[in-house]
Amino acid sequence: MAKEKGQPEINKAFTEECNKVLTAVSDALYVIGGKWKLMIIIAMARGNNRFTELQRQITGISARVLSSELKELEINGFIEKKVTVGYPVTIEYQLLPYSHMLEELVGAMTKWGIQHREKIKSERASGGATSVRV
Amino acid sequence: MAKEKGQPEINKAFTEECNKVLTAVSDALYVIGGKWKLMIIIAMARGNNRFTELQRQITGISARVLSSELKELEINGFIEKKVTVGYPVTIEYQLLPYSHMLEELVGAMTKWGIQHREKIKSERASGGATSVRV
DNA sequence: TTAGTCACTAACCTTTAGGTAACAAATAAT
DNA sequence: ATTATTTGTTACCTAAAGGTTAGTGACTAA
Numbered sequence A, B: 001m002a003k004e005k006g007q008p009e010i011n012k013a014f015t016e017e018c019n020k021v022l023t024a025v026s027d028a029l030y031v032i033g034g035k036w037k038l039m040i041i042i043a044m045a046r047g048n049n050r051f052t053e054l055q056r057q058i059t060g061i062s063a064r065v066l067s068s069e070l071k072e073l074e075i076n077g078f079i080e081k082k083v084t085v086g087y088p089v090t091i092e093y094q095l096l097p098y099s100h101m102l103e104e105l106v107g108a109m110t111k112w113g114i115q116h117r118e119k120i121k122s123e124r125a126s127g128g129a130t131s132v133r134v
Numbered sequence C: 001t002t003a004g005t006c007a008c009t010a011a012c013c014t015t016t017a018g019g020t021a022a023c024a025a026a027t028a029a030t
Numbered sequence D: 001a002t003t004a005t006t007t008g009t010t011a012c013c014t015a016a017a018g019g020t021t022a023g024t025g026a027c028t029a030a
Helices: A008-032 A037-045 A051-057 A063-075 A103-125 B008-032 B037-045 B051-057 B063-075 B103-125
Strands: A079-084 A090-095 B079-084 B090-095
Touching: A008 A037, A008 B037, A008 B051, A008 B103, A037 A051, A037 A063, A037 A090, A037 A103, A037 B008, A051 A063, A051 A090, A051 B008, A063 A079, A103 B008, A103 B103, B008 B037, B037 B051, B037 B063, B037 B090, B037 B103, B051 B063, B051 B090, B063 B079
Parallel strands: none
Antiparallel strands: A079 A090, B079 B090
16 A cells, blocks of 8 residues: 555654644643642632642642642742741742743633533433443 | 631632632543543544554554553544454554544643743753742 | 564553651641 | 641652563565
């Protein structure tokens, strides 16, 4: 079937565009991948700025994990830790502008997640098992 | 500071919207999270439909992982395995329509990933270490 | 005949993400 | 005086993700 001998320059352009996208997505997943990073940013964007608030809003996260994720987010320039000296000392985390660049991504993911849940629900309702053939 | 005594109904609306988004994102991450799922879908959308093509296009993935990820993608309705009987038997994977609903998400992630890489590069160039202050 | 490709699978191992529990220092509430 | 809350840290452990190596059966090319 002449394998990849035909249209070599078209193939190459495709491959390059593909690599560009793959690299970008891989980069993104590297910093915001994992179970919690986006969730923390989402909760903070909705006014949860204290450690305990975050722990309450994000069900299932433990103090240990929240603490280490906050540190990573700070190192990567997404958030800032603000310590207000006084009695008592209060600690607040603030989103930095860089976090807002994630809004489009979060929006797209939210939209997809809602559609996905709908799909699963309607599949359950109509008794359609997730098909596996061959 | 009257903590959460003021504006209780506004707080509640915020919390609920927040929960909705958190649930949606969590649902999305559950099915398309991880290092490889999106990458496979991206490569397939660009014409890589054979096992070996995918292995070549997606640098770093092993046969074992590719095989198991393809199975999961099939179970979740993203792709389909097509076996063409003949000499030799050929096996092709096809994206199902459901995969195309990920396009917006992939687009947003690609865009962000590219911006992120630019940011890192310019930080490196200007000698700015990723700041950590307490 | 030998070597190579395709599409995997099995067995095994390492790494990392994340969970659990306990503790701590300070202040607030009863 | 005691108990609870806030904001974590530390040590330990498990489970899941993913990597490595080898091998298979069917075909193809040299």
